Amino acid sequence: MNNSTHLDSIQKEAERFLREDPGNLMGSLVREENKEENSDDELIWATPLLGVARGDDPIFLEFRDRVDARHWTPAEAFAAGGYDPAPAEELSVVSWILPHTPVTKRDNARQREWPSERWARSRIFGEAENNRLRDHMVEFLKASGHGVVAPMRLKGWTQMPSDRYVFVSNWSERHIAHACGLGTFGLCDGLITPVGKAVRIGSVVLRARLDPTPRPYTRYDEYCPFKTRGKCGACIKRCPAGALSERGHDKRLCSAYLDDATAPYVAENFKFTGYGCGLCQTSVPCTSGIPKIQ
Ligand code: SF4
Numbered sequence: 001m002n003n004s005t006h007l008d009s010i011q012k013e014a015e016r017f018l019r020e021d022p023g024n025l026m027g028s029l030v031r032e033e034n035k036e037e038n039s040d041d042e043l044i045w046a047t048p049l050l051g052v053a054r055g056d057d058p059i060f061l062e063f064r065d066r067v068d069a070r071h072w073t074p075a076e077a078f079a080a081g082g083y084d085p086a087p088a089e090e091l092s093v094v095s096w097i098l099p100h101t102p103v104t105k106r107d108n109a110r111q112r113e114w115p116s117e118r119w120a121r122s123r124i125f126g127e128a129e130n131n132r133l134r135d136h137m138v139e140f141l142k143a144s145g146h147g148v149v150a151p152m153r154l155k156g157w158t159q160m161p162s163d164r165y166v167f168v169s170n171w172s173e174r175h176i177a178h179a180c181g182l183g184t185f186g187l188c189d190g191l192i193t194p195v196g197k198a199v200r201i202g203s204v205v206l207r208a209r210l211d212p213t214p215r216p217y218t219r220y221d222e223y224c225p226f227k228t229r230g231k232c233g234a235c236i237k238r239c240p241a242g243a244l245s246e247r248g249h250d251k252r253l254c255s256a257y258l259d260d261a262t263a264p265y266v267a268e269n270f271k272f273t274g275y276g277c278g279l280c281q282t283s284v285p286c287t288s289g290i291p292k293i294q
């Protein structure tokens, strides 16, 4: 099996899983006005986009400076899964982008203060499905004979306080996707990918040498015209919490809004335990692609 065939088979399996797994169904949208358009087979995630980085790519050591000294390299993540240490060059990282569907993006684009129900469901039940996809890809690749871990599913995965970034994790899915050629960071900290910024992200590390996906950028924030040329800034106006400004993303304000304001809103209006916002990811030039702002 050659390497490109292998990524192709991983892509096909991820697509099959998301098409057939009942966990990728949106579920009942409880409000009467949504009933006509919500079918029982409405999917949460659209077709995933995948990319690969080599385990010995120097960018993973750069993350020690750019993110946090405690951020795992692929070799550390692999060993944290209980495997014997593997040479970094024998490992590959596969990252996937799960795009919100057009109807979910449309619903949230109409919102000014609160998340739409589809968005909140995708944030909670969709991330649960992302976890099932992580677990499934581990089983699928193990069955193909590979040692493999989904770092975010390991006991050692953790979020930590950070002097520079308020909080960080030791495996940042957005940074991993950036390493895998899938996008660059926007003003609001989201990853702008070829299918936009309204996405969730996942990854696995496996013992196999796959062809890396080219990174068609040299800057970590190349796709955001505000970061490169001071143009756009649409996400600043979208934020109901005042958490975005020309200086970037205030994680404390954002997190307080999610926990203290949107959680009660979701419980009262949508009748489930959760939270969500994503207003900065919708109705902006980078929602569904790389912005074309001159
Ligand atoms: S909305 Fe504009 S400024 Fe904000 S991240 Fe997207 S491209 Fe950058």
Ligand code: SF4
Residues within 6 Å of the ligand: 188, 238, 239, 240, 241, 242, 243, 244, 249, 253, 254, 255, 257, 258, 277, 278, 279, 280, 281
């Ligand atoms: S998720 Fe909501 S609160 Fe947080 S930065 Fe985006 S718009 Fe603001």
